[in-house]
Amino acid sequence: MTTPLLDINGISAFYGPIQALRTVSLHIDTGEIVAIIGANGAGKSTLLMSIFGHPRISGGEIRYNNVDISGTPTHRIAAMGLALVPEGRRVFPAMTVAENLLMGATPVNDRSGDADLDRVYQLFPLLKERRKQRAGTLSGGEQQMLAIGRGMMSRPTLLLLDEPSLGLAPIIVQRIFQTLRDIADSGVTICLVEQNANHALRLADRAYVLVNGDIKMTGSGSELLGNPDIRRAYLAGA
Amino acid sequence: MTSILPTNLSIRHLLLETLTAFAVAAVIFCPIVGIHLNGYDFDLGHLKLALGLALGIAITRLVLALFLNTGVGARLAQHIMDRRQAPVAVAPTTRRLWAHVFVVLVLIGAVAFPFMAKKYFITVLILALIYVLLGLGLNIVVGLAGLLDLGFVAFYAIGAYTLALGHQYLGWGFWQSLPAAAALAALFGCILGFPVLRMHGDYLAITTLGFGEIIRLVLTNWVDFTGGPNGVSAPKPTLFGIEFTRRARYGGTPFHEYFGGEYNSEALYIFTYLLLLITVCIVVYINHRLKRMPVGRAWEALREDEIACRSLGLNHVLVKLSAFTLGAGIGGVAGVFFAGYQGFVNPTSFTFFESALILAVVVLGGLGSTRGVIIAALALTILPEALRQFADFRVLAFGGAMVFMMIWRPRGIIRPVRPSFSTIEANHAG
Numbered sequence: 001m002t003t004p005l006l007d008i009n010g011i012s013a014f015y016g017p018i019q020a021l022r023t024v025s026l027h028i029d030t031g032e033i034v035a036i037i038g039a040n041g042a043g044k045s046t047l048l049m050s051i052f053g054h055p056r057i058s059g060g061e062i063r064y065n066n067v068d069i070s071g072t073p074t075h076r077i078a079a080m081g082l083a084l085v086p087e088g089r090r091v092f093p094a095m096t097v098a099e100n101l102l103m104g105a106t107p108v109n110d111r112s113g114d115a116d117l118d119r120v121y122q123l124f125p126l127l128k129e130r131r132k133q134r135a136g137t138l139s140g141g142e143q144q145m146l147a148i149g150r151g152m153m154s155r156p157t158l159l160l161l162d163e164p165s166l167g168l169a170p171i172i173v174q175r176i177f178q179t180l181r182d183i184a185d186s187g188v189t190i191c192l193v194e195q196n197a198n199h200a201l202r203l204a205d206r207a208y209v210l211v212n213g214d215i216k217m218t219g220s221g222s223e224l225l226g227n228p229d230i231r232r233a234y235l236a237g238a
Numbered sequence: 239m240t241s242i243l244p245t246n247l248s249i250r251h252l253l254l255e256t257l258t259a260f261a262v263a264a265v266i267f268c269p270i271v272g273i274h275l276n277g278y279d280f281d282l283g284h285l286k287l288a289l290g291l292a293l294g295i296a297i298t299r300l301v302l303a304l305f306l307n308t309g310v311g312a313r314l315a316q317h318i319m320d321r322r323q324a325p326v327a328v329a330p331t332t333r334r335l336w337a338h339v340f341v342v343l344v345l346i347g348a349v350a351f352p353f354m355a356k357k358y359f360i361t362v363l364i365l366a367l368i369y370v371l372l373g374l375g376l377n378i379v380v381g382l383a384g385l386l387d388l389g390f391v392a393f394y395a396i397g398a399y400t401l402a403l404g405h406q407y408l409g410w411g412f413w414q415s416l417p418a419a420a421a422l423a424a425l426f427g428c429i430l431g432f433p434v435l436r437m438h439g440d441y442l443a444i445t446t447l448g449f450g451e452i453i454r455l456v457l458t459n460w461v462d463f464t465g466g467p468n469g470v471s472a473p474k475p476t477l478f479g480i481e482f483t484r485r486a487r488y489g490g491t492p493f494h495e496y497f498g499g500e501y502n503s504e505a506l507y508i509f510t511y512l513l514l515l516i517t518v519c520i521v522v523y524i525n526h527r528l529k530r531m532p533v534g535r536a537w538e539a540l541r542e543d544e545i546a547c548r549s550l551g552l553n554h555v556l557v558k559l560s561a562f563t564l565g566a567g568i569g570g571v572a573g574v575f576f577a578g579y580q581g582f583v584n585p586t587s588f589t590f591f592e593s594a595l596i597l598a599v600v601v602l603g604g605l606g607s608t609r610g611v612i613i614a615a616l617a618l619t620i621l622p623e624a625l626r627q628f629a630d631f632r633v634l635a636f637g638g639a640m641v642f643m644m645i646w647r648p649r650g651i652i653r654p655v656r657p658s659f660s661t662i663e664a665n666h667a668g
């Protein structure tokens with residue numbers, strides 16, 4: 001069996017007395033699209049952020065390419081080929097679209113930003129149109145595209161996304177998920193965290209269900225999509 | 239701002255506003271103007287004057303409100319109070335010619351000035367330029383990197399004492415001290431930077447405030463080394479060994495003997511002024527470059543969202559330290575000029591008020607705007623000189639100016655305009 005790209009092994013994370021992750025284990029293989037679904041407060045964001053050392057885990061290990069990265073400083077992790085598209089997008093509002101994208105190129109400081117920009121503009125032609133607009137004045141959907149584009153600027157091997165569908169109209173969600181599919185087809189491994197289980201499970205090869213900081217279920221996307229418990233808990237009305 | 243900009247004129251509203259203005263003004267002016275201490279008694283004879291002032295303010299308020307209701311006034315107010323102005327504007331990549339012309343004209347004027355002005359005016363401008371330097375230094379820390387530093391005066395003090403003590407103990411002159419002071423202040427900036435890296439907002443402000451006070455207290459109490467409250471004398475600047483004093487003090491030749499001619503007491507000030515002007519230009523240029531460099535972009539990004547930055551691979555430690563170090567170094571240079579110009583330093587020049595003044599320069603100038611900082615520094619040092627007879631009210635006026643600024647132009651006199659970071663964007667124009 002080949003070693004997974006990212007191997008999370010029994011990690012726990014605390015915020016003061018609150019335990020947000022309870023010995024979570026999961027793995028992501030190269031080329032996969034993996035979804036992690038869960039309700040509000042399940043610990044999805046904590047899981048993604050802890051891969052970036054924020055918060056630091058207090059047990060278990062995180063192996064990326066077979067290297068333990070659980071003690072690596074946050075700012076070094078991006079240079080290892082991981083990119084995070086954080087919850088709520090967190091673009092830099094006062095900077096223009098192009099400047100935001102260039103910030104994303106920080107880990108690959110070989111000044112070939114031009115080609116990377118072109119690639120991102122191909123993924124999201126709209127960003128090219130808006131390249132001189134300040135990011136704070138973009139619509140939510142455009143900001144999400146920008147956040148994903150910014151993540152792609154570092155040419156990641158593994159792209160981690162925290163609720164890319166948050167607060168977006170279904171048509172925009174569809175477009176963004178289509179782009180995620182294109183990104184995956186270009187050879188980038190994707191792990192996305194979602195409450196929007198419907199879209200996420202359709203896109204994902206495999207998925208995990210996180211409940212109260214604990215992995216409660218796992219299976220292929222279509223398996224979970226057909227599971228009555230999942231349908232009741234996460235797909236009500238969908 | 240509805241209270242200042244009533245949409246339609248309401249008499250009741252207007253009267254209420256006027257009365258409020260009167261009451262507030264009376265409360266402020268009665269104790270300040272109205273009551274005079276006369277031995278152990280109060281002399282209330284000036285109360286009428288105080289009430290008169292308050293009445294004057296109330297009437298002004300009324301007239302202002304009426305004016306703002308006319309079409310012209312409303313438009314003016316709209317223009318002045320446009321709060322929706324963007325935090326930072328991005329300059330168009332194409333430069334305007336007149337901007338260059340303007341800069342050149344200002345420079346010519348600045349160079350010609352000392353040869354035409356009286357000594358007094360030169361000294362005022364020297365002090366003003368020192369504040370420009372301080373403002374530019376603090377602007378890097380507060381304006382660009384967004385780290386609120388209330389103890390900036392510490393670096394100013396370190397620079398000044400480097401000149402004075404370097405001369406006393408090591409026999410250094412002005413020119414040896416200049417780089418040494420910049421380096422030493424930068425080192426202290428770095429030392430301060432480390433413990434405060436994890437702090438934000440209030441905590442950072444309090445810690446830096448404490449740091450400033452520690453430096454001042456050390457200077458005051460370490461009498462054996464620093465001379466304590468009595469201070470130390472500092473050498474004057476020289477030009478390649480040529481001195482500007484009547485008699486050579488540091489083993490050089492006095493200027494007037496070297497070139498022949500009469501001793502001119504203004505020469506030293508003219509020289510100091512020109513030297514400062516050059517230094518300011520260099521610092522402005524450095525500032526200008528920094529804003530375009532990746533580190534400038536990193537400061538701005540870090541100011542906006544630290545977590546996002548770190549996940550993007552930005553080393554926040556280096557980025558913040560670089561701001562502290564650079565700013566402190568510039569503060570140190572300003573300190574050397576201050577000590578050299580005064581010929582003497584003691585700790586009373588480096589109180590918290592000084593830090594507050596420098597911060598006022600940065601805030602009034604518009605956080606991050608180089609032009610704004612220069613204008614504010616000149617205004618805050620020249621105006622109090624021009625209004626010497628009201629010197630007692632200086633702090634009150636500052637306070638007032640701050641309040642008005644926060645209401646009218648919360649982003650400062652000049653809205654920060656920074657250049658576009660990248661030339662790459664231009665390539666994508668098509």
Ligand SMILES: Nc1ncnc2c1ncn2[C@@H]1O[C@H](COP(=O)(O)OP(=O)(O)OP(=O)(O)O)[C@@H](O)[C@H]1O
Nearest residue numbers: 015018020038039040041042043044045046047195
């Ligand atoms: N900075 C913090 N300090 C203290 N507690 C926190 C912090 N961040 C998260 N938590 C707690 O940790 C738990 C998990 O939060 P987390 O943000 O990971 O949830 P989530 O699954 O991402 O939820 P959502 O879907 O609403 O984003 C919650 O109980 C939350 O209150």
Ligand SMILES: [Mg+2]
Nearest residue numbers: 044045046087
């Ligand atoms: Mg979350």
